[in-house]
Every structure is written in C-alpha cells, then in structure tokens.
Amino acid sequence: MPPLVTPELGLIFWQVVIFLIVLLLLRSFAWKPILSSLKERESSIEGALRMADQAKLEMQQLQAGNEKLLAEARMERDRILKEATAMSNQFIEQAKTKATEEGGRMIEQAREAIRNEKNAALAEVKNTAAQLSIDIAERILRRELTDQPAQQQLVDSYLKEVKLN
Amino acid sequence: MKRLLFALFCLLSLTARASEPVATTADATESENFNPGEMILHHIGDSHEWHWFSTDNDHYTTYLPIIAFRPGQGVAVFSSRHLAEGEVHEGLKLEHEHLVSTDGAKVYDFSITKNVATLMIASALLLVVFMTVARGYAKRGTAAPRGVQSFFEPIIVFIRDEVAKKSIGPKYERYLPYLLTVFFFIWFSNLLGLLPGSSNLTGNISVTMTLAVITLLITLFSSNKNYWAHIFATPGVPKLLLPIMIPVELIGIVVKPFSLMVRLFANITAGHIVTLSFISLIFIFRNVGVAPVSLAFGLFINMLELLVAILQAYIFTLLTAMYIGGAVEDHHDADYQMGGGDGATPAQVH
Numbered sequence: 001m002p003p004l005v006t007p008e009l010g011l012i013f014w015q016v017v018i019f020l021i022v023l024l025l026l027r028s029f030a031w032k033p034i035l036s037s038l039k040e041r042e043s044s045i046e047g048a049l050r051m052a053d054q055a056k057l058e059m060q061q062l063q064a065g066n067e068k069l070l071a072e073a074r075m076e077r078d079r080i081l082k083e084a085t086a087m088s089n090q091f092i093e094q095a096k097t098k099a100t101e102e103g104g105r106m107i108e109q110a111r112e113a114i115r116n117e118k119n120a121a122l123a124e125v126k127n128t129a130a131q132l133s134i135d136i137a138e139r140i141l142r143r144e145l146t147d148q149p150a151q152q153q154l155v156d157s158y159l160k161e162v163k164l165n
Numbered sequence: 166m167k168r169l170l171f172a173l174f175c176l177l178s179l180t181a182r183a184s185e186p187v188a189t190t191a192d193a194t195e196s197e198n199f200n201p202g203e204m205i206l207h208h209i210g211d212s213h214e215w216h217w218f219s220t221d222n223d224h225y226t227t228y229l230p231i232i233a234f235r236p237g238q239g240v241a242v243f244s245s246r247h248l249a250e251g252e253v254h255e256g257l258k259l260e261h262e263h264l265v266s267t268d269g270a271k272v273y274d275f276s277i278t279k280n281v282a283t284l285m286i287a288s289a290l291l292l293v294v295f296m297t298v299a300r301g302y303a304k305r306g307t308a309a310p311r312g313v314q315s316f317f318e319p320i321i322v323f324i325r326d327e328v329a330k331k332s333i334g335p336k337y338e339r340y341l342p343y344l345l346t347v348f349f350f351i352w353f354s355n356l357l358g359l360l361p362g363s364s365n366l367t368g369n370i371s372v373t374m375t376l377a378v379i380t381l382l383i384t385l386f387s388s389n390k391n392y393w394a395h396i397f398a399t400p401g402v403p404k405l406l407l408p409i410m411i412p413v414e415l416i417g418i419v420v421k422p423f424s425l426m427v428r429l430f431a432n433i434t435a436g437h438i439v440t441l442s443f444i445s446l447i448f449i450f451r452n453v454g455v456a457p458v459s460l461a462f463g464l465f466i467n468m469l470e471l472l473v474a475i476l477q478a479y480i481f482t483l484l485t486a487m488y489i490g491g492a493v494e495d496h497h498d499a500d501y502q503m504g505g506g507d508g509a510t511p512a513q514v515h
Contacts, residue, residue, distance in 0.1 A: 003210060003261070004370070004434070010232075010274045011211065011371040014281040019350065019375065022288045027342035030295035034321060035341065037302035044307050 201445035209365045209437045212279045213245040234273040279364040287354045332486035336493050348482040355474030368433035377422035380485045388492035432477050436470040
C-alpha cells in the first residue's frame with residue numbers, strides 16, 4: 001500500500017485519545033453551557049413575544065371595553081336628557097293647565113260675584129223704585145184733588161228730586 | 166478570463182522550454198534532484214520532525230519527540246534529532262519516515278509526529294476558542310452575543326437547527342456535542358493545514374479513519390431495532406430477494422463511514438497536491454516567469470481551499486447526522502404500506 005493511504009497506528013492512537021478528551025472537555029465546558037444559554041435565550045425571547053402579543057390583545061379588549069362603556073354612557077346621558085325634557089314639558093303643561101283652570105275658576109267666581117252683586121243691586125233698585133213709586137203714588141194721591149196741571153208739575157218735580165243713588 | 170490565463174500559461178511554458186537547454190547545462194545536477202512527486206508526497210505526508218524551511222547552509226527544523234514501544238524492550242522516548250539524516254539511536258532508525266528497528270524487531274511508533282503536534286494545536290485552539298465562547302454566555306446570560314461569541318453563535322445554531330434537528334429528529338440533543346466537536350475540529354484542522362509550514366492533518370487517512378470509525382460506532386450503538394429490521398428484513402422487498410439485500414445492506418453499514426473517510430482525506434489532500442503542483446511548476450520549468458502563473462493559480466486554489474475547509478467539515482457533520490438519524494429513526498409499519506420497496510429511500514416519518 002502506498003504510504004499516503006496507509007493508516008498509522010501512532011497517529012490513530014493519538015487522534016482517538018486527544019479527540020475524545022477534546023470531545024469530553026468541550027461537551028461539559030463549552031457545548032453544554034452554550035446550548036443551554038441559547039435555549040434559555042430563545043425561550044425568553046419567545047416568552048417576551050408571547051407576552052407582548054397577550055398585552056396587545058388585552059389592550060384591544062380594554063379599548064373595546066372602554067368604547068362600549070363610553071357608548072353606554074352616551075346612551076344613558078341621552079336617555080336622561082330626554083326624560084328630563086319630557087318631564088319638564090309635562091311640568092310646564094301641567095302648570096299651564098292648572099293656571100288656565102285657576103284663571104277660569106277665578107273668572108267664574110268673579111262673574112258669580114258680579115252676578116250676585118248685580119242681582120242684589122237690581123233687587124235694591126227694584127225695592128227703591130217700588131218704594132219711590134209708592135211714595136210718589138202716595139203724594140200724587142194726596143194732591144190729586146186740587147188740580148190736574150199742578151199734579152203733573154208735582155210728579156215732575158218729584159221725579160227730579162229722585163236720585164238714583 | 167480562464168482562456169486568457171491559459172494563453173498566458175502556454176506562452177510562459179514556451180519561453181520556459183526555450184530556455185531549457187541553457188538551464189540543463191547550467192545546473193544539471195540540481196534539475197535531476199528535483200522530483201515534484203517526491204516533494205509533494207513528503208509535504209502532505211507525516212514526519213517525525215517539523216521542517217520549517219531550509220537555506221543553502223541550514224535546515225530550520227523543530228525536532229519532535231520519538232515514542233517507540235517495542236514488545237519486551239519497553240518504551241523508548243527521545244528527540245528525533247538523534248534520528249536525523251538516517252542516524253541510529255537506541256537501535257531505531259527512520260526509513261522514509263517509518264520507524265524501524267535495526268535488529269528487525271517489531272516497533273510500535275507512538276511518536277509525537279508533525280500531525281500529532283498539529284492535532285494538539287488544533288485541539289488546544291478548539292478548547293480555548295469555545296471555552297471563551299462559553300464564558301461569554303456565562304457572563305452575558307441571555308443578552309445579545311458579542312465578539313467571538315457572536316461569530317460562532319450562528320454557526321452553532323446552524324449545526325443545531327439545520328444539521329442535527331433536521332437529520333436526527335427529536336433525539337438530536339444527545340448527539341449535538343459530537344456533531345459540533347467534529348465540525349469545528351475538521352474546520353479548524355483544515356484551516357490550520359492551509360497555513361504555510363503546517364501539516365496536512367485532515368488530509369491524513371489515519372485521522373479521517375478515526376473520525377469515521379467514531380461515527381460508525383455512535384451509529385451502531387444508538388441504532389434501534391427498526392434500523393436492524395431495515396437491514397435484515399428490508400420492508401417491501403420480496404423474501405426471495407433478501408439473500409441479495411442483506412449483504413448489500415451490511416456492506417452499506419461499512420461503506421457509509423468509508424465514504425466519510427475517503428471524502429475528507431481525498432478533498433483535503435487533493436487541494437494540497439494541486440497547490441504544491443502549481444508551486445512545483447516553477448522548479449520544473451526553472452523559470453521565474455512561471456512564478457506569477459503559479460502564484461495566481463496557487464492563490465485561486467488556496468481561496469477554493471478556504472471554502473472547501475468549511476464545506477468538507479459541513480458535509481462530514483451532515484452525513485454523520487444523517488447516519489445517526491437513520492439509526493435512531495422511529496419507523497412505523499403503516500409507512501411501508503404506501504412507501505416504495507426502495508431500500509435507499511427512508512420511510513416517511515409523520
């Protein structure tokens with residue numbers, strides 16, 4: 001066999017010994033810490049990414065909740081405003097009706113009073129007129145006998161005297 | 166561009182040819198001495214000393230320790246300086262980088278050769294780099310990576326997600342340390358091999374064989390009964406064909422790591438041979454004019470080798486992961502009802 005392709009015992013021996021020592025040393029002092037650090041870093045990056053995603057999701061949910069809350073609040077405000085308007089309108093209406101009624105009632109009362117007063121006054125006028133007529137009649141009757149034109153003159157004068165107070 | 170370079174190359178070779186007679190007369194001895202094949206094989210092969218470079222007077226060489234075991238005589242440890250230039254020391258000498266005993270006895274060579282030294286450097290580099298990275302994680306915890314940590318993190322994550330997870334499935338974590346180590350070991354060794362003066366570690370059959378055998382052993386020890394059922398009673402195959410299928414599948418077990426071994430060895434060695442061949446052209450033609458061409462091609466190949474360095478590491482790791490994945494996969498009988506009888510395609514996994 002040409003020397004180039006002839007394995008040599010010595011070199012194989014050293015290669016086995018040294019390579020295995022290097023392998024064992026590197027395995028415990030290099031590859032193990034390196035690979036575990038890489039794994040740790042990868043998992044921490046993955047964790048951070050997942051957390052960021054979760055935070056984003058939570059943020060979105062929060063935002064959606066806020067918007068919902070805001071919309072609800074707006075609706076509530078609108079409802080309250082509407083109710084208040086309705087109530088105030090009702091109040092005004094009620095007050096108006098009441099005022100109208102009261103006014104009507106007062107007018108009616110006033111009318112009643114006026115009517116009563118008028119009736120009373122008319123009654124009095126009637127009484128007075130009757131009294132007066134009786135008085136006049138009496139006087140006329142008393143002076144009838146003397147003379148007709150004087151009678152007439154007397155009636156007139158009496159009538160002038162009468163004061164419808 | 167390629168054509169232009171080729172034309173330039175031809176032109177330069179012509180001038181080299183033209184000047185050849187002059188050169189041969191000038192330094193005939195030297196031209197006979199230069200044998201590119203020998204030089205290249207010496208460069209990509211292993212060696213008991215680390216030869217950096219030579220000047221006219223001196224060789225600049227680091228002598229590495231020789232560790233020889235002879236049954237009955239025990240272990241001999243000494244510097245390879247004593248064996249330089251064919252010298253004999255303690256009854257041992259080097260014959261073409263092969264340690265032999267002068268009395269013909271059997272010698273087991275456990276020397277720290279150039280490749281073993283490179284192996285140690287690569288391993289030390291791996292330990293330093295990745296413990297630094299690990300310290301970065303310990304210091305910064307889950308914070309963003311910095312410095313060397315941020316350079317290697319994407320590669321580690323790639324091996325974990327694209328290679329281990331996809332090929333092995335849910336049980337990938339057990340095999341991840343091996344996959345990462347083998348990937349970075351091959352990559353670092355490939356890159357070290359590209360440095361000038363360094364050795365061709367991953368282009369050595371012993372190294373790739375060891376890695377492939379470790380992969381094979383992991384595959385076999387983690388295999389479940391579905392894996393063996395697939396081999397000895399390939400689902401969907403008529404009973405009559407099984408005597409043919411079983412040997413084919415059994416050979417397949419060995420062929421897979423064998424292909425791993427050859428692929429890495431051949432790719433890296435080929436790169437080195439091509440680069441050295443381009444450099445050799447200068448000496449073959451004995452013409453400085455060839456140098457720019459050699460340089461351009463050498464540079465191109467070197468750039469390619471940088472890519473090949475990581476590519477081969479990736480391929481080795483990916484195939485290892487796929488072999489392990491095939492061994493630990495959970496098959497369901499229902500899959501074979503609709504799946505084809507093709508033994509090569511894995512059954513669908515839900």
